[in-house]
Amino acid sequence: MPEADYAPSDYRADGEQLEAILGSLEAKVMGTVWGMRAPVRVREVYEKLKREKKIAYTTVMSTMNTLFEKGLLDRKITKGRGGLLYVYWPKRTRQEVERSTVKQVIDSLIRNFGDSVTAYLVEMTASEGDKAKPFRRIKRQ
Amino acid sequence: MMVRPNPTFELMQPLLFMSVVFSIFLAFSIHIALKVIKVRDPKFISVLYLMPMFVPIVIYTISFQPFILPPLGTLISLAQIKGDIMYEGIFMEDAILRIHGSQYLFMGVTFCLTGLTLGSILLAFLYSFGSRIVFNLRELVELTPQENPDLVAMTQRLAERAGIATPRIGINEDLRPNAFIVGWGRKAMIVVTLGLLKTLDGDELEAVLAHEMAHIKNQDFHFMALISSLKAISFFNPLVYVLSPAIKKERELLADDVGTKLLERPEVFGRALTKIWCASKVMSAKSKPSFLRQWVSGIFIISELRNARSFLLTHPSLEIRLTNIAERKIRNRASMGEMLRTILICGVVMSVVVCAFGLAIQACFPVRGISGPLGPERIWYRSINIPVNQPAFEPRPNHPYLTMAFNPQGRVSLNYPWILNTIYISIMLTILLKIWRPSTVFSRHPIRLFNA
Numbered sequence: 001m002p003e004a005d006y007a008p009s010d011y012r013a014d015g016e017q018l019e020a021i022l023g024s025l026e027a028k029v030m031g032t033v034w035g036m037r038a039p040v041r042v043r044e045v046y047e048k049l050k051r052e053k054k055i056a057y058t059t060v061m062s063t064m065n066t067l068f069e070k071g072l073l074d075r076k077i078t079k080g081r082g083g084l085l086y087v088y089w090p091k092r093t094r095q096e097v098e099r100s101t102v103k104q105v106i107d108s109l110i111r112n113f114g115d116s117v118t119a120y121l122v123e124m125t126a127s128e129g130d131k132a133k134p135f136r137r138i139k140r141q
Numbered sequence: 142m143m144v145r146p147n148p149t150f151e152l153m154q155p156l157l158f159m160s161v162v163f164s165i166f167l168a169f170s171i172h173i174a175l176k177v178i179k180v181r182d183p184k185f186i187s188v189l190y191l192m193p194m195f196v197p198i199v200i201y202t203i204s205f206q207p208f209i210l211p212p213l214g215t216l217i218s219l220a221q222i223k224g225d226i227m228y229e230g231i232f233m234e235d236a237i238l239r240i241h242g243s244q245y246l247f248m249g250v251t252f253c254l255t256g257l258t259l260g261s262i263l264l265a266f267l268y269s270f271g272s273r274i275v276f277n278l279r280e281l282v283e284l285t286p287q288e289n290p291d292l293v294a295m296t297q298r299l300a301e302r303a304g305i306a307t308p309r310i311g312i313n314e315d316l317r318p319n320a321f322i323v324g325w326g327r328k329a330m331i332v333v334t335l336g337l338l339k340t341l342d343g344d345e346l347e348a349v350l351a352h353e354m355a356h357i358k359n360q361d362f363h364f365m366a367l368i369s370s371l372k373a374i375s376f377f378n379p380l381v382y383v384l385s386p387a388i389k390k391e392r393e394l395l396a397d398d399v400g401t402k403l404l405e406r407p408e409v410f411g412r413a414l415t416k417i418w419c420a421s422k423v424m425s426a427k428s429k430p431s432f433l434r435q436w437v438s439g440i441f442i443i444s445e446l447r448n449a450r451s452f453l454l455t456h457p458s459l460e461i462r463l464t465n466i467a468e469r470k471i472r473n474r475a476s477m478g479e480m481l482r483t484i485l486i487c488g489v490v491m492s493v494v495v496c497a498f499g500l501a502i503q504a505c506f507p508v509r510g511i512s513g514p515l516g517p518e519r520i521w522y523r524s525i526n527i528p529v530n531q532p533a534f535e536p537r538p539n540h541p542y543l544t545m546a547f548n549p550q551g552r553v554s555l556n557y558p559w560i561l562n563t564i565y566i567s568i569m570l571t572i573l574l575k576i577w578r579p580s581t582v583f584s585r586h587p588i589r590l591f592n593a
Contacts, residue, residue, distance in 0.1 A: 042314060043280055048192025057312065061335070082280040083334065141154040 006092055006100040008072060021101050024057055029063050030072060030090070038089035040082065072097065157252055160197035161378045166498070168193040168380055170490035178483045181437045182475035183398065187364070187391035189483070190384055194371035198566065201253055209268040252377050260374035261565045267366045281311045281323070283330055295347050296331065302403045303358045314545035317419045321350050325362035340420045341413055348410035361392050367569065374565070397462055411466040418459050
């Protein structure tokens, strides 16, 4: 049975990339986990993030727990050097999360502002500016 | 004639034999004395049970010290404690050294050298690298004060009540609830696991921290380091594998007692222990720690709160601990009178046992012309008197590393056992002075040499 789409709880228009749907640290942690070979431990993510800026271990630990509760990470208990501990891995790829987010946001926009969305899309495909490049590509396809 | 070493003979070497037998006798005497006087002070009991582990050091000191031996030898021969036996006018050990191709003293002195080396290295290692090893093995992370201000405030409060410097706090990812101490003095760190933080509430966590704080206050790191090194020295003695967990149990009871006195509601600690025990039971079913991890943990880590599920438990049972806490057994420290009575009874029992043993051996193994009083040398002498073991009194060079102080030519040669023994005693005395702080003791009872 395919996984249900990821549905972000909110979308911040002024956020950059993942920060539009996640907190700043959550976005950093997810980015780090995607960049590492799964499964990963809290300590490994902490060590990596610590190199970029000062961060508390317990903060990384609670952030990864939150991401698990949000359905972006999965985890299991495994035996390691520190004892019995959680290892995490991403439940979805970055592309899946992005696509799912876009789908949710656009579906919502269409549901609430259907006519305005259609008018905007037509305007964009006809426009010559840089902002309209992705729309012209769609039109060509 | 080439002589074949006889394993029975080698095990009966007085040096080896006496260090095992005397420690067993002393442990037995202490056990009887404690039963008679009914002392309940865990501090006193743990120190008493440590004494048999010092027996080999005493035996080696008497056997190997070259400079004190001649005057001491006269005293000892009068008391006949050392038990050296004479054969045709020379010390038996000396004679054995001369046997062509002889290995006879090798096992005893080899065990002694190995034990002293292991004990000294372990002691130096514990103090130099112990904390770092635990940090890496358990993958600990030190918590900054900003990370968990409640936990830090709790620790500070308890440290003030205990009258010690605030220890650092560390965290371990382990999902099993546990807490333990790493390091000593100002560098001590209380480590809590993720499992503990999830299992216990605020008051219960404070109770656990109080218990760990008590270990720091009781200087248990030094105590455990001493036990580990003495255990290494007497690695061939089965008694140390029984005494060591017994002593650790008493130190745990002492920490329970001292720790609950730091709390406003001591019964909370009982609740915390029960929760930990239940949670540990569930989690332990998922995995068993490897033997290496258990062994290293046992040496380097002080007071793992979780009950170990090993044959020789280092923690008292949950029932005993809960009973002590619930009944608020404020353990009065043993009075001077009780301590002296215990030591006296121990001395009496020890003397009786030693004499009985000596008589029994003399009755079973009568040997003419032997002046040794106690027994092992009689068994030893009997075994060397079978033809294959008969000494030949030709001066022969011995293995240089095993040359004893009293060699046939009477020259003091390089005595490796003595050197190692002295090094170990020096390290041990340094540690004991740190624990007992004689400067504090003497400041309370100043010795005035001159009138001010």
